[in-house]
Amino acid sequence: MKIQTTALILIGALALSACSGPNRFGFGGAGAGGAGAGAAGGPAGIDMSALGDPSNPDSLAHFQQVVGDRVLFSVDQSVLSDEARSTLLGQAAWLNARPAVNVIVEGHADEQGTREYNLALGARRANSVQEFLISQGVAANRIRTVSYGKERPIEVCSDEACYAQNRRAVTVLTAGLGS
């Protein structure tokens, strides 16, 4: 009973964030690498979502912090590391338990590359995650992908420490898309 209630709250929040085009990525909140900012744009484009308590497995905070919403990649690579696979196994299990939740996987690149190539590279990374989630039983029609190339770094220094965090694919929870 309790689980059903929290799931409803979660889905309600997802539905809210998905109600308009630009805000449909909004559920990513602060952890989603600025996707909300990227899509919503202007300073007024502030998205609000209930993070919830990470100790509640149905919460967005739990997905982001406990399950882990992102995986990192080596330079110019889209191959999943063992660590990435482990994170994605957790994501798949979480998603399989919550079939009403859809996701957008955002692929990103560091700034050390040309703009067009990095868009294509980000798409490869997002696709790697998508294929892995599908292989773990998540329905293909629950997953969309988007590449931001090098347009949305989360870390802004120009050193490997930052680049490593920027070469990422982030699984952003959303709802209703394609369903």
Next chain:
Amino acid sequence: MTPQNPAQRTDPPMPRPLTIARLLLALVLGVSAPALRAQDGPLRIEITEGVIEPMPVAVPGFVAETAGADAIAADVTRVVASDLVGTGLFREIPREAHIARVTSFDAPVAYGDWRAINTEALVTGAVGLAGDGRIVVKFRLFDVVSGQPLGDGLQFAGPPGQWRRMAHKVADAVYSRITGEGGYFDSRVVFVAESGPKNERLKQLAIMDYDGANLAYLTDTSTIVLAPRFSPDGARVLFTTFETGFPRIKLLDINSGIARPLAEQPGTMTFAPRFSPNGATVVYSLEQGGNTDLWAMEIGTGRATRLTNAPSIETAPSFSPDGARIVFESDRSGTQQLYIMPAGGGEAERISFGQGRYGTPVWSPRGDMIAFTKQNAGRFHIGVMRTDGSEERLLTASFLDEGPTWAPNGRVIMFTRATAGATGEPALYSVDISGRNLRRVPTPAAASDPAWSPLLP
């Protein structure tokens, strides 16, 4: 390449070498000298500047021929001189040094007075207000060394609001007569204006004159926009926008400000568009299932054709000026390299073989060269090569240089240069294909992804 006017001049009255010929020689040498350096040397090239001696040019104030034309005459003069000096091929003899005073456009030229202050080229002009509300800008060019006019006088008439364009046309004519090359001053640049912090950058399309004047915004900052590209007639712009949440190509009519998406295709992302030389076709990248290939679409019908079919990334396509071939980048060999294929697709030939990665190739409007971005040993370069890949020359080096675009005459390249770190920002720069005259293009704030228009009609 062969200049018309200097060639006709048989008997120079002065014993010293013809400066105009010298200037042209320098242009030619400038093209070949850095090539050696790029081929034998390390890739961190120091771009040497000031190798050639700029030609001394005098641009005395254009004469105001009607009442009320003084201010606009002064403005036109300033822009003409600025265009010429900005090429790095000329230096202006300061007004204070002038001995002769040009008070009438038709008065005889006091060659002796101009020679006395080492003038080699003299531009005189006049501006008047016509009865129909238009302004008339006239100019003459003189070879002071040989003491004769260089070509006939010309005049341009247009609305007063177009005075800058008329000044650019004067400077284009002067540049063209002296160098034997086409001009590039009466042109525009569309680019991405940037603001905000690096991790939340706001982007919008902007357009300006090649020299940064007359800036106007074409989109707002509500979504990410990337890499605008002019149509061959300069009236439309292709660009990539995230406004649906996913990268898509739109086609913008500059005059009306109306943008429409290109026909949708299966797949999640379309980007890196460029027009064919006849303006009827767009070549672009389409990503499906993580794989990016090249496609062509007829703008009129929306009919799309696949040009490549490989598991590698194929992107950044650019047509040859005759429309027969396409240069693009692919990582099919394992790293980004440049390839040329027939415009309809088919067998592609690799043309880049140096160390490092090559991307964003752009075919020169003259057809003779391909400009590119090169990434090697942690540095980025803008370079040029022949269309068969020979004579590679790197023109710049920095933390991040990318995305070359050609001036209409194929002699100057504009590109994005970004600085490093948390406060790093992109800006627009231009450089001659000789590697000389690296200059920052003035923009009010951070800027990236320039595309140079054709010469305006």
